[in-house]
Amino acid sequence: xxxxxxxxxxxxxxDRASVDTDQIVPKQFLKRIERSGFGEFLFYDWxxxxxxxxxxxxxxxxxxxxxxxxxxxGSSREHAAWALQDFGYQAIxxxxxxxxxxxxxxxxxxxxxxxxxxxxxxxxxxxxxxxxIDLEALTVTLPSGRVVPFEVDADVRERLLNGWDDISLTExxxxxxxxYEAERxxxxxxxxxx
Amino acid sequence: MATxxxxxxxxxxDDHAIGDDLLFVDLHLIHEVTSPQxxxxxxxxxxxxxxxxRTIATADHNVATGPGEPDELSQGQLAALERNCADFGVxxxxxxxxxxxxxxxxxxxLGLTQPGMTIVCGDSHTSTHGAFGxxxxxxxxxEVEHVLATQTLPQRRPHTMxxxxxxxxxxxxxxxxxxxxxxxxxxxxGASGHVVEYTGAAVRSLSMEGRLTIANMSIEAGARxxxxxxxxxxxxxxxxxxxxxxxxxxxxxxWRGYVTDEGAAFDRTVTVDLRNIVPQVSWGTNPAQxxxxxxxxxxxxxxxxxxxxxxxxxxxxxxxxxIAVDRVFLGSCTNSRxxxxxxxAAIVRGRKVASSVRAMVVPGSxxxxxDAEAExxxxxxxxxxxxxxxxxxxxxxxxxxxxLAPGERCASTSNRNFEGRQGRGGRTHLMSPAMAAAAAVxxxxxxxRELVGA
Numbered sequence: 001x002x003x004x005x006x007x008x009x010x011x012x013x014x015d016r017a018s019v020d021t022d023q024i025v026p027k028q029f030l031k032r033i034e035r036s037g038f039g040e041f042l043f044y045d046w047x048x049x050x051x052x053x054x055x056x057x058x059x060x061x062x063x064x065x066x067x068x069x070x071x072x073x074g075s076s077r078e079h080a081a082w083a084l085q086d087f088g089y090q091a092i093x094x095x096x097x098x099x100x101x102x103x104x105x106x107x108x109x110x111x112x113x114x115x116x117x118x119x120x121x122x123x124x125x126x127x128x129x130x131x132x133i134d135l136e137a138l139t140v141t142l143p144s145g146r147v148v149p150f151e152v153d154a155d156v157r158e159r160l161l162n163g164w165d166d167i168s169l170t171e172x173x174x175x176x177x178x179x180y181e182a183e184r185x186x187x188x189x190x191x192x193x194x
Numbered sequence: 195m196a197t198x199x200x201x202x203x204x205x206x207x208d209d210h211a212i213g214d215d216l217l218f219v220d221l222h223l224i225h226e227v228t229s230p231q232x233x234x235x236x237x238x239x240x241x242x243x244x245x246x247x248r249t250i251a252t253a254d255h256n257v258a259t260g261p262g263e264p265d266e267l268s269q270g271q272l273a274a275l276e277r278n279c280a281d282f283g284v285x286x287x288x289x290x291x292x293x294x295x296x297x298x299x300x301x302x303x304l305g306l307t308q309p310g311m312t313i314v315c316g317d318s319h320t321s322t323h324g325a326f327g328x329x330x331x332x333x334x335x336x337e338v339e340h341v342l343a344t345q346t347l348p349q350r351r352p353h354t355m356x357x358x359x360x361x362x363x364x365x366x367x368x369x370x371x372x373x374x375x376x377x378x379x380x381x382x383x384g385a386s387g388h389v390v391e392y393t394g395a396a397v398r399s400l401s402m403e404g405r406l407t408i409a410n411m412s413i414e415a416g417a418r419x420x421x422x423x424x425x426x427x428x429x430x431x432x433x434x435x436x437x438x439x440x441x442x443x444x445x446x447x448x449w450r451g452y453v454t455d456e457g458a459a460f461d462r463t464v465t466v467d468l469r470n471i472v473p474q475v476s477w478g479t480n481p482a483q484x485x486x487x488x489x490x491x492x493x494x495x496x497x498x499x500x501x502x503x504x505x506x507x508x509x510x511x512x513x514x515x516x517i518a519v520d521r522v523f524l525g526s527c528t529n530s531r532x533x534x535x536x537x538x539a540a541i542v543r544g545r546k547v548a549s550s551v552r553a554m555v556v557p558g559s560x561x562x563x564x565d566a567e568a569e570x571x572x573x574x575x576x577x578x579x580x581x582x583x584x585x586x587x588x589x590x591x592x593x594x595x596x597x598l599a600p601g602e603r604c605a606s607t608s609n610r611n612f613e614g615r616q617g618r619g620g621r622t623h624l625m626s627p628a629m630a631a632a633a634a635v636x637x638x639x640x641x642x643r644e645l646v647g648a
Binding site: 016017018020022023026027028030031032033034035045069070073074075076077078081096098099100103104107108153155166167169170171173176177180181184185186187188189190191192193194 | 215216227234239241247265318331337339382436501613
């Protein structure tokens with residue numbers, strides 16, 4: 001994973017609440033066994049509708065998506081994070097996110113930034129005006145110049161800033177895991193024995 | 195040593211926490227859609243599956259439930275699962291195996307899902323297993339790879355929330371009505387960031403099937419997991435199943451400890467009054483957009499509602515019981531177990547599916563299918579005009595050929611009424627198995643109490 005520090009640039013607005021991951025990538029595109037190339041399926045059904053804002057030229061290439069609360073609720077499909085990233089987004093800003101979706105984004109270096117309603121509103125209403133997200137300082141600079149703080153889990157932040165791979169980090173704790181298995185692990189069920 | 199009172203969830207957490215930020219996983223369930231990239235990641239990095247004895251796979255999302263082969267891409271994904279399981283030594287129940295079925299149906303059926311366990315799967319409805327007092331939640335593909343490699347997951351101690359049911363369930367109502375009513379009350383993010391424990395006498399009196407339905411839809415309220423404390427109903431369900439512990443009595447003794455202690459504190463508590471709950475149906479495009487069948491299509495409260503009504507082609511003020519349906523789907527990890535099929539069959543028996551409706555039953559597993567056939571449920575459904583299918587996820591998410599055509603309206607026992615969920619342009623109304631059966635015979639959304647004379 002590449003380190004992430006600052007995301008700066010135009011904002012694309014999606015002024016809808018509770019956008020579920022079925023909308024982000026419909027199920028017919030989950031049959032691929034690769035991890036790349038999902039960008040062309042992003043919001044597939046909505047992209048067929050002429051009034052869908054993300055189609056408008058002024059938002060093309062924007063690295064930041066600002067959207068309504070509870071973005072990414074529903075299905076655990078990581079394809080949603082892959083599609084948003086492959087399409088070109090580097091950060092999503094909303095009042096809140098679906099839990100599994102936000103975790104999936106963090107595993108791929110796609111920032112999910114939770115901001116208060118008025119800050120999200122400013123980003124949506126002034127889009128495509130540019131904003132800057134600084135993961136090191138934990139601030140978002142809005143188009144008006146106002147600087148708003150945000151929070152990220154300390155471990156997740158460190159991992160993103162350094163581009164560390166989760167599995168390698170956990171593997172360094174092999175002794176702890178082996179000790180758990182030896183001393184505390186509960187018996188079965190052994191799926192190979194049934 | 196005296197310890198502070200703890201919730202059930204905290205006990206399971208404490209038993210599995212390695213340090214304060216890593217969780218040991220007791221059971222990892224795998225299916226074809228969210229695992230291929232994870233296995234590929236292992237291959238690329240030269241890693242192995244750390245604990246094949248705690249990893250089990252089934253094919254469910256893509257499989258065909260009727261005659262004919264799955265499409266080429268689906269076949270490729272099913273073949274990849276077989277190859278990956280063979281290469282990495284993972285036990286797989288493929289299509290055609292007697293133990294094949296929906297991942298969240300076979301875990302409890304095989305007795306693999308047990309109280310006090312940690313269970314994960316690359317599927318948001320993993321919350322289902324919480325019905326046994328297990329901490330069970332859905333994960334993404336990167337996390338699947340992490341669990342395959344290390345049998346652990348980076349996690350934080352969860353926030354807890356109690357949903358307490360007051361009063362008893364009314365006539366014609368089931369666990370599905372309880373949970374739909376709950377989500378309507380608290381919203382699709384009403385439990386975000388929390389693990390829910392469901393409590394109350396009404397929960398205690400539910401069968402395991404009913405409890406599974408409730409825990410299953412925890413994710414639709416935003417909770418990653420939902421648990422129900424194990425009791426004699428739980429233990430009776432587990433006894434004699436293939437995965438059940440050899441020394442069952444000792445296991446039961448241990449399992450009895452997985453209850454919330456008197457005086458343990460939850461971060462939040464919500465009460466749902468069942469005296470207000472009659473049979474529920476969804477009218478919109480998220481599972482909180484739900485109303486009593488006796489009600490009307492509501493006036494939109496915001497833009498989300500307006501969009502939903504446009505998509506669903508519904509006008510505010512229309513009685514819900516006047517909405518005609520084209521299709522009926524009885525199935526999914528929410529409502530495809532034997533008790534669900536019995537509840538629907540009780541309504542269907544001696545009646546016919548309305549001529550305007552195409553209705554299908556997709557049992558949750560081949561075991562459920564066989565059990566239903568042994569008691570003649572298939573005959574009741576077939577004689578009424580239902581299609582009796584093989585097992586799988588089927589039209590809950592339409593990754594196989596079981597999909598709605600654009601504009602078609604479906605009474606469905608599944609869990610999500612999202613736009614296009616059951617097929618592009620399709621319109622989904624969520625409800626209980628008995629309510630879906632009632633809609634099948636009348637051809638419109640129907641208060642099932644009218645058909646049972648309650």
